[in-house]
Amino acid sequence: MANQTVSAWVGDPHGEVDHPVADCPVEVTLHALRGRWTTLVVRELFDGERSFGDLAMALPALSDKVLADRLAQLVAAGVVTRVREPGWPSRVRYSLTPRGQGLRGVLEAMWAWGQDTVRSGTTR
Amino acid sequence: MANQTVSAWVGDPHGEVDHPVADCPVEVTLHALRGRWTTLVVRELFDGERSFGDLAMALPALSDKVLADRLAQLVAAGVVTRVREPGWPSRVRYSLTPRGQGLRGVLEAMWAWGQDTVRSGTTR
DNA sequence: CAGTATCCGGAGAGATACTG
DNA sequence: CAGTATCTCTCCGGATACTG
DSSP: OOOOOSSSOSSSSSOOSSSTTTTTTHHHHHHHHHTTTHHHHHHHHHHEEEHHHHHHHHHTTTTTHHHHHHHHHHTTSEEEEEEEEOOOOOOOEEOOHHHHHHHHHHHHHHHHHHHHHEEEOOOO | OOOOOOSSSSOOOOOOOOOOTTTSSSHHHHHTTTTTHHHHHHHHTTTOEEEEEHHHHHSTTSSHHHHHEEEEEEEEHTSEEEHHHHHHHOOOEEEEHHHHHTTHHHHHHHHHHHHHHHHHHEEE
C-alpha cells in the first residue's frame, strides 16, 4: 500500500516505513479501487454514461446500498461525475472524469498481469 | 474486480455480470495485492532477497502475525518464493518470483495514477 | 529466528424496508 | 427512479503470548 512519506517509488533508498500512509500514490490508487464490485462499476462506465438503474441492471447481484456506496466512493475519489437530472422521475447520470478515464491504464496493467498468472496456472 | 467469465477486457460486449468472479484477471491481481501492507512488502522485495527479520525491521509497525499472513498470501499467489535455510537459528529467505517481478509494471501504473491524482488535489 | 495460537474490536458486504 | 435507514454477519488487522 503506502510507502514512506517522502521518497519516490523504486527510487530507493526508501527509509523505514512505520505505517502505510495515505499520501503514497499507490495507496491512493488502491483506495480509489477499494472494495468489491468497484472495478466492475468503473468498467461499465468505460462504455459511457450510465444511470443508477443502468448500473443496477448490468450488475444484478449488486445491492442498491453497495452500488450507492461505490458510486459515492468513486465520486469522492474524483473518478466519477454525478449529475442529477431535475424533474420526475428522478434520474442521475454517472460518467467518468478525465481522471477516471486514466484508470484504463491501471486496470489494463492489472488485467495483463492477472492474465499471465492465470495462464501459468499459479492461481491461489 | 471481476467481470464475466468469458469475454475480454475493454473488448465489449461484456454481458451481464452477476458476480465478481475469481477468474477475472483484474480480480486475480487485486487478490494478490489484497490487504494492508502487501504492496509495501512487495516493494521491499523489489530490492532483493530478504529474511523475515529483515522485513520486520523495515516495516516496524507490522506485527509478526500480519507479516506472516502477507508472506503466505504472496507465496500462494506465486509472487514470492520461500526458502527455509536448514540449521539453527532458523532463517528463511524470501524473494520475488519472475511473476512477482512482473508486478513492477502494475505498481508503476498505480503509482503514476495516484501521483496525478494527488497533484490535482483530488484527494478524497 | 521465524513463526503459530488465541482473542478482540472494527470495517465492510449484504438483506430488507422505507422515502424524496 | 434513486437512493437512505437499519441490522446482521463475516472477515480481517492488530495485540499478546507461546513454540520448533
